[in-house]
Amino acid sequence: MNTRQPRKCVALLSGGLDSKLAIRIMQEQGIEVEALNFKTVFTCCQDMSAQAAHELGVRLTVLTQEDDYLPIIEEPRFGYGKGANPCVDCRIYMFQKAKNFMEEIGADFIVSGEVIGQRPMSQKRKDLDVISYHSDLEDLLLRPLSAKMLPPTLPEREGWVDRSKLYGFCGRSRKGLIELAHQLGIEDIPTPSTGCSLTEPQFARKVFDLIQIAPHRTRWDYELLKVGRHFRFDEQTKVILGRNESENTQLEYAFQLPDAPACELLEPENFLGPTALVTGRSSPEVRTFAGGLILRYTRRTPENETPTVRVTSSDGTTMIEARETVQSREARLITETEFEKAGARRC
Numbered sequence: 153m154n155t156r157q158p159r160k161c162v163a164l165l166s167g168g169l170d171s172k173l174a175i176r177i178m179q180e181q182g183i184e185v186e187a188l189n190f191k192t193v194f195t196c197c198q199d200m201s202a203q204a205a206h207e208l209g210v211r212l213t214v215l216t217q218e219d220d221y222l223p224i225i226e227e228p229r230f231g232y233g234k235g236a237n238p239c240v241d242c243r244i245y246m247f248q249k250a251k252n253f254m255e256e257i258g259a260d261f262i263v264s265g266e267v268i269g270q271r272p273m274s275q276k277r278k279d280l281d282v283i284s285y286h287s288d289l290e291d292l293l294l295r296p297l298s299a300k301m302l303p304p305t306l307p308e309r310e311g312w313v314d315r316s317k318l319y320g321f322c323g324r325s326r327k328g329l330i331e332l333a334h335q336l337g338i339e340d341i342p343t344p345s346t347g348c349s350l351t352e353p354q355f356a357r358k359v360f361d362l363i364q365i366a367p368h369r370t371r372w373d374y375e376l377l378k379v380g381r382h383f384r385f386d387e388q389t390k391v392i393l394g395r396n397e398s399e400n401t402q403l404e405y406a407f408q409l410p411d412a413p414a415c416e417l418l419e420p421e422n423f424l425g426p427t428a429l430v431t432g433r434s435s436p437e438v439r440t441f442a443g444g445l446i447l448r449y450t451r452r453t454p455e456n457e458t459p460t461v462r463v464t465s466s467d468g469t470t471m472i473e474a475r476e477t478v479q480s481r482e483a484r485l486i487t488e489t490e491f492e493k494a495g496a497r498r499c
């Protein structure tokens with residue numbers, strides 16, 4: 153007779169193969185699973201996690217990252233990966249939140265799909281120990297896919313989970329994981345992706361530029377990194393240009409938000425072209441620069457009229473003539489920053 157008490161765990165679910173497998177392994181052992189997904193300003197895998205939760209038949213809670221996440225990006229204790237991704241610090245943050253959630257719902261332990269050595273940052277053996285330790289979870293954090301390569305955790309020692317039915321995966325190959333997915337009846341095998349813009353080099357440059365230049369940056373500034381082409385005018389001022397209608401609307405929306413800092417919106421008045429948002433300190437020179445950028449990214453200007461741009465700020469609305477200048481013609485996208493040249497601290 154099986155006298156084991158049914159136990160409950162919280163499983164981090166990104167929607168990727170590893171987290172799906174970790175959940176299915178727990179289900180095979182009769183453990184009740186509550187799935188948890190984190191939404192940060194920079195991630196976009198909620199649809200994947202919702203679909204995965206549905207497929208696995210588990211309840212999903214999505215936690216949104218709070219402003220206390222931003223210092224992690226600005227000064228990560230354990231450094232950056234290839235981009236601006238502070239993965240070890242980020243995982244610690246997520247597991248701390250997961251621990252709170254576990255206590256709130258009366259679950260017994262946490263499960264994650266991490267595999268030793270699978271990701272260059274955050275899944276090296278040493279990183280897994282650092283993450284368990286600094287999230288205060290220690291041996292309440294079970295990684296079923298690599299458990300046999302790690303010391304037994306409390307759920308294994310107490311017999312809540314049968315260690316003999318866990319796995320010893322290690323390294324980057326997905327072959328064994330895919331075979332296991334077939335054995336466990338997981339049909340939908342997602343392609344690997346972090347779904348996190350912080351890992352993308354082009355995006356990372358905008359992050360480092362912001363960290364370096366804007367001391368009073370807020371979540372509003374970070375949200376804007378996902379929108380448009382970014383040009384730096386000087387140390388205080390940046391111009392963001394929409395790349396399509398949707399981004400033009402997003403810039404307009406950001407401009408109107410109650411928590412938006414002082415900024416200006418520039419829109420073509422008598423021709424079709426991108427919207428520009430000026431963040432930081434503006435001046436007649438900045439407006440001329442932004443107007444010139446609008447022209448530079450406009451296919452057709454009015455034939456018999458002077459192209460005009462409407463400038464809206466907290467002081468009201470004015471019109472300026474749009475004309476190309478040497479500076480706007482030669483303006484470069486933010487592609488490299490002093491912060492990067494100085495070698496942002498890598499892990």
Ligand code: SF4
Nearest residue numbers: 237238239242346348
């Ligand atoms: S890839 Fe992004 S979301 Fe994932 S751990 Fe790294 S920083 Fe966090």
